[in-house]
Amino acid sequence: MRQIWQSITAPWRALPARQRTIITGGIAILLLLVFPAVDKSMKWQTLNDVTDVLVLVILALGLNIVVGYAGLLDLGYAAFFAIGAYTTGILTWPPHGLEFNFWIVIWAAVIVAALCGIVIGTPTLRLRGDYLAIVTLAFGEIVPIVMRNLGNQTLSIGPWRLMENFNLTNGVQGLNPVGRPWIGSFEFGFDPTPWYYLILLIAAFVIFANVRLQDSRLGRAWMALREDETAADCMGVDPIKTKLLAFALGASFSGFSGAFYAAKLQAIFPELFKFNLSIMILCMVILGGMGNIKGVVIGGMLIQLFDRVLLTQTTLIARGVGQTLHIAQLATVDLSLWRWFFFGLAMVIIMVLKPEGLFPSAARRAELHAAEESKTAETIG
């Protein structure tokens, strides 16, 4: 069996690596481009979910810069997503009377998210490892709470009233509606297809940026900091500047996602940006393979597709089976209620079998399997 497989794939493996990348990449791009048409003709109705998946993949790619490249464990990344979304909401919510054009707002969201990255980065620069994780965790909790409490604020110092019933975020109800993008006279509406192509475009840009950053002076500085901060400092890498750039650039990508998500959902409220989301994004990065762009993209897609598409589809199948076999429990089962169970199970299995992620970067694989190798060497020796 193995030999047959190898003889079939031999011509493929004989191709130079570069050509193989171009061919597989080309096929992947083609599939992504025709996906809406396929989805429509097959009546899958998954396009909306796939679009949301891509939003999360972009978030994972942003977090990959902070966690994967620079090695800064960030447990509150959803906060930057919230900041991007709220920037969009605040600048386009009709009661504010601003209603800026979406194409301007999305860049504003990116800039505001990046600035917030610097704001959270600055006080935490001297922290390492666990301490940094705890501070970012707190930041991730603070942001949604602030958003919830910035509705109807009255602020007065003595006799002066600085703000009276100032409503920035509309509290728990959140901002609804949020401005949609226009191209000429075409408005992005409830049809998911234009949204899908827009997020695909943003994803392409974010992947491109990840690739370029990884293989650059800055990317090497991040990796050096991750490996040994003291040594990197002594080799002329400015740790403060380099870490701030990781926070700012990582956050800026979530600004894109946040703006897109707010506009697509047409409503944002604090509940959307809970701790779960930060952990979900972190899991996407770790499961796919930290520091590896392909791993993060595919790993993220797998988790999300499993969660949103596979579970609902299997629920339908299980119900169908239950109805035909007259098993009452199976006919009314809802597997998506079990999503966190399956999610946890999958994480445990993968972390035991492949701790470096599904598609690890070469360095990570070496790091996590070094212990085994030396053990084997000892046994042989």
Added chain:
Amino acid sequence: MALLQAQKISKHFGGLTAVSDLDLMIEQGMIASLIGPNGAGKTTFFNMVSGLYKPTSGRLLFEDKEIGGLRPNRVTIQGIGRTFQNIRLFANMTALENVLVGLNCRLKAGWAGALLRPPTVREEEVKARARAQELLTYVGLGGQGETLAKNLPYGLQRRLEIARALATDPKLLLLDEPTAGMNPQETVDAMALIKRLRDELGITILLIEHDMKVVMGISERITVLDYGAKIAEGTPDQVRADPKVIEAYLGKGVVTGLKGTKNASALLGKQAAAGTGR
């Protein structure tokens, strides 16, 4: 001309005085050594020069500019490179990438340059890679560019650390026990390399070393520290004959016992060599 000057420099850790009122002068173009028993304050001095510790008092001048208290990366940019006693390479990066990190502070591309990659950045990248390869070849790691640093044999890891420090384009190179843990052949090779750095590249060298063969073999000037203070200074011959040095290494009784004998210096050599076995 004095390249590095320490003037009455001290470092206290709480109640412990690691270095006290040390005066030291490193002339341009020399190979100088810092020796002394364990805990004498040698590495503390290195850490002050390279910016990891801020001196408690005193002045530290490099090319007549104050560098005491500067952050390590600023010190490196001024032109002081270093290696570490316990090798601190970027273990999961390739040898070439390690050297490229050393070159980082001499490159200009920022984040926008990384994203847009204009011709200037492209050209800089190509040049940097060529330079890194050149440095690897110089220290004898020419064919190992793609090997992960941690997969290199011990002796080559020490060489890679030197290549990485060279990439920062130093005028002064601090080597912290460059031959520790090496076998005799590797030690001889390392000594030859250190000599070449000075003779061919004109880099001033200050090294900490326990192996007396290395110290006596390549240094032109030796400073001996004990309990954070300078107890002797001079050429290898002067230091070897100094009773205070022998006392610091071997203890007082021995010195009185050996006083006047010519074997004292031979004994010092033996004792120090035995110390390298750790």
